[in-house]
Amino acid sequence: MWQQRIISLRPRERGFHLVTEEVLGALPELAQVRVGLLHLWLQHTSASLTVNENADPAVRRDFER
DSSP states (O other), rough: OOOOOOOOOOOOOOOOOOHHHHHHHHHHGGGGGGSOOOOOOOOOOOOOOOOOSOOHHHHHHHHHO
């Protein structure tokens, strides 16, 4: 089984933002998936996406430096 969805996230100011909850909220069917692969694509030319662990809040501060 595979699915393709287009979702839009709310606009944000410059900075590092956690979007996990917003993505999960837009894709409730993910709660039933045990193993899978998620591709995220950003259309905005000045946006970027990083995937990081979120165990230590200092990680985001380090990126801002």
